[in-house]
Amino acid sequence: MINLFRKEDGAELQGNDFKQNESKKIKETRKDLIMSDSNVTNLTPDVEIKGSIKFTNVLKIDGKFDGELITDEGDVIVGTTGAIKANVKVKNAIIEGKVDGNVIATEKVELKEKAQLHGDLKARTLVIEEGVVFVGKCNVNPNGFKNETPIIQSENKEDSRNPLLNKNSN
Numbered sequence: 001m002i003n004l005f006r007k008e009d010g011a012e013l014q015g016n017d018f019k020q021n022e023s024k025k026i027k028e029t030r031k032d033l034i035m036s037d038s039n040v041t042n043l044t045p046d047v048e049i050k051g052s053i054k055f056t057n058v059l060k061i062d063g064k065f066d067g068e069l070i071t072d073e074g075d076v077i078v079g080t081t082g083a084i085k086a087n088v089k090v091k092n093a094i095i096e097g098k099v100d101g102n103v104i105a106t107e108k109v110e111l112k113e114k115a116q117l118h119g120d121l122k123a124r125t126l127v128i129e130e131g132v133v134f135v136g137k138c139n140v141n142p143n144g145f146k147n148e149t150p151i152i153q154s155e156n157k158e159d160s161r162n163p164l165l166n167k168n169s170n
Contacts, residue, residue, distance in 0.1 A: 045081045061097075072106075080114065093123075102136075106144070 039057040043049065047063035055074045062079035067086050069076055075092040078084060082097035089104045096112040103109060105123040116133040126140045 043082075078115075087119075 041055060041057065041059050043059070043061045043063045043065065045062045048065075049063070050066045052068045052070065053059065053065070054070050056071060057073075058075045058077065059069070059071075060077040060079060061082040061084060063082065065082075065084040065086055069084070069086050069088045069090065071090050073091055075094070076088060076090045077094045078097045078099055080096045084098070085100045087101045087104075088099065091106050092108045092110075093103055093105050094110045094112065095103075095115040095117060097114075098116045100118045102119045103117065103121045103123070107123070108125040108127070109121060109123040110127040111117060111129060111132040111134060113129045113131045115129075118133075118135045120137040120139075121134070122139045124140070124142060124144050126138065128134065
């Protein structure tokens with residue numbers, strides 16, 4: 001088994017109580033990592049897939065994907081080496097690599113420092129770090145989204161709430 005943790009300098013300065021608390025925290029963290037790793041499906045950098053992927057837990061893409069990603073309960077992570085050309089419908093998305101397509105998340109989308117998103121985005125919550133390239137429309141609604149039909153308005157219809165659109169206001 002690979003040792004994922006290393007002892008920090010100065011950990012022994014506080015005595016036995018500190019050591020026991022730190023040991024307990026490390027064991028709990030390892031348990032969380034082991035449990036979460038079992039639910040993650042990894043597409044490594046040498047993988048290229050075309051098609052449609054449906055999944056339920058966590059999908060991490062470090063390779064290339066072309067197609068459609070669909071899940072109601074799952075999360076997608078596009079790693080720094082990941083490049084996808086797809087429409088994405090997920091619960092949560094973390095994007096560190098390149099995405100060319102629309103992203104719909106029922107919960108949260110995080111665009112990390114070197115992420116590139118070329119497409120429309122729709123989410124309940126959005127986090128964008130400095131350095132992100134995002135080209136597209138964005139619709140963020142903390143109240144969530146409903147399957148609603150678009151409202152089509154006639155070009156000649158006047159909007160009394162907006163004086164710029166109301167031709168009779170001059």
